[in-house]
Amino acid sequence: MNTPVEGFSKLTKTQKIDWIATHCTKDPKKTKQLLQQYWNSDPRVQQLHDEFIENTVSNYYLPFAIAPNFLINGELYAIPMAIEESSVVAAASKAAKFWLERGGFKAEIIGTEKVGQVHFIYKGAKEKLSDFFAAAKPELLKSVASITKNMEKRGGGINNIELRDLSDTIEGYHQLHCTFETLDAMGANFINSCLEEFAKTLKEQALAFDAFTEEEKDIEVVMSILSNYVPNCLVKAEVSCPISELGNTDMPAKAFAEKFVQAVNIAKAEPYRAVTHNKGIMNGIDAVVLATGNDFRAVEAGVHAYASKTGHYSSLTHAKIEDGIFKFWIEVPLALGTVGGLTTLHPLVKLALEILQNPTAKELMQVVAVAGLAQNFAAVRSLVTTGIQKGHMKMHLLNMLNQLGATESEKQQLVTFFKDQTVTNAAVKEALEKIKSE
Structure with missing residues (x-):
């Protein structure tokens, strides 16, 4: 049974494993073997992984895959993806190949602006606060000069500081x-460093502002933190082709195009459907974000907030038929980086970026948006034609056979058998039992 522990972070790695195995698992010996089994064989690489986070006892591996044949703005990409879900990489690859023959994907950056906020309480006269902010703004900017110096040399820095009144909430x-x-x-670190300095300077300047009463000078800073909602850090990706080129589906091209548009419209109108629709998009987005060492939790939070920007949770993708042309596109906020963080530390992250030809942040935004659009195209295409289970369950077949303890010979036989059969848990179990009995 698990029990409280003091000073866990001060234990050695071996001591941490011993404690976990003894107090939290039924078979301590097996637990120790399992945790050590996933250590990197190179001690230097393992130490690097150990130091990414705290209290590390092992590595948690995800498959690292490649989805090839993505033509984006005329350039061909093989896209790295880190994900555990069956059929995601296959679906993305299939969509990439489909659009490769129809002009590929087009992508453009709409904006790259990121946001941070200093949240504070002020209960004095609002006109005084406005006057104070006008006087203090130059000092706020001056206070972070040492932090922004290098960023400004490269063309970045602070775009603006606004005073916002939310006292009605x-x-x-x-x-x-x-x-x-x-x-x-x-x-993130750059923004948060600036914000904390702003907060410090805000309080100092308030104390020196003569128009404030003593009470008004006592501004209470609650917190200073970046926002993962970045509606102005936006990228658009799209595909289009004449309806006649939508052949090679399981229904006539015109019927397919119309049904596809209707399916996207349903995801726009119905939140229950929109959530699953957007989850499929994030299958593609998160897999590339994770493979390139970016923060998929931040991306998820920002994307879903953006999907709710009208007050109604809706589809991130859009589709229409116009003058005989099928158009399908996505606009999505993506705050990504290609320098700093894990990008220079994690060996596979560095390799993923190399495979992508060492993109800029803007180029990576375009690649990630395209991956999401491709994934959504593949999913909706399946939904309006054969249904999602036919392809998904076939890709899931090996997982099911591994869970059932099938041998390599049995796997080969059943993969062949289910090429023309519907894959379900019951059908796979029955077929495997039949082989074993024979």
Whole structure:
């Protein structure tokens, strides 16, 4: 049974494993063997992994795969993806090949602005606060000169600082709403460093502002933190072709195009469907974000907030038929980086970026958006034609056979057998039992 432990972080790695195995698992010996089994054979690489986070006891591996044949703005890409879900890489690859023959994907950056905020409480006269901010703004910018110096040399830095009054939501609540350009860095540490300095300077300047009463000078800074909602850090990806080129589906091209558009419209109108629709998009997006060492949790949070920007959770993708042309596109906020963080530390992250020809942050945004669009195209195409299970369950077949303990010979026989059969858990189990009995 698990029990409280003091000073766990101060234990050695071996001691941590011993404690976990003894107190939290039924078979301590097996637990130790399992954890050590996934250590990297190179001690230097393992130490690197150990130091990424705290209390490391092993590595948690995900498959690292490649989806080839992505033609994006005339350039051909093989896209690295790190994901455990069956059929995602296959679906993305199939969509890439489909559009390769129809002009490929087009992508463009709409904006790269990122956001951070200083949240504070001020309960004095609002006109005084406005006057104070106008006087203090130059000092706020001056206070971070040493932090922004190198970023500004590269063309980035602080775009603007705004005073926002949100006292109608919480008494006295105001904020400094700050926007940034961080170029090829995701920029979280840069932004947070600037914000904390802003907060310090805000309080100092308030104490020296003569128009404030003593009470008004006592501004309470609640917190200073970047926002993962980045609606102005936006990328668009799209595909289009004449309806007649949508052949090679399981229904006539015109019927397919019309049904596809209707399916996307349903995801726009119905939140229950939109959530699953967008989850499929994130299968593609997260897999590339993770493979390139970026923060998929931040991306997820920002993307889903963007999907709700009208007050109604809706589809991230759009489709229409116009003058005989089928058009399918996505606009999605992506705050990504190709320098800093794991990009220079994790060996597979470095390799993933090399495979992508060492992209800039803007180029990576385009690749990631295309991966999401391709994944959604493949999913909706399956849904409106054969159904999602036919392809998905076939890709899941080996997982099912591994769970059932099938031998290599049995796997080969059953993969062949189910090429023309419907894959279900019951059918696979029955077929395997039949082979074993024979």
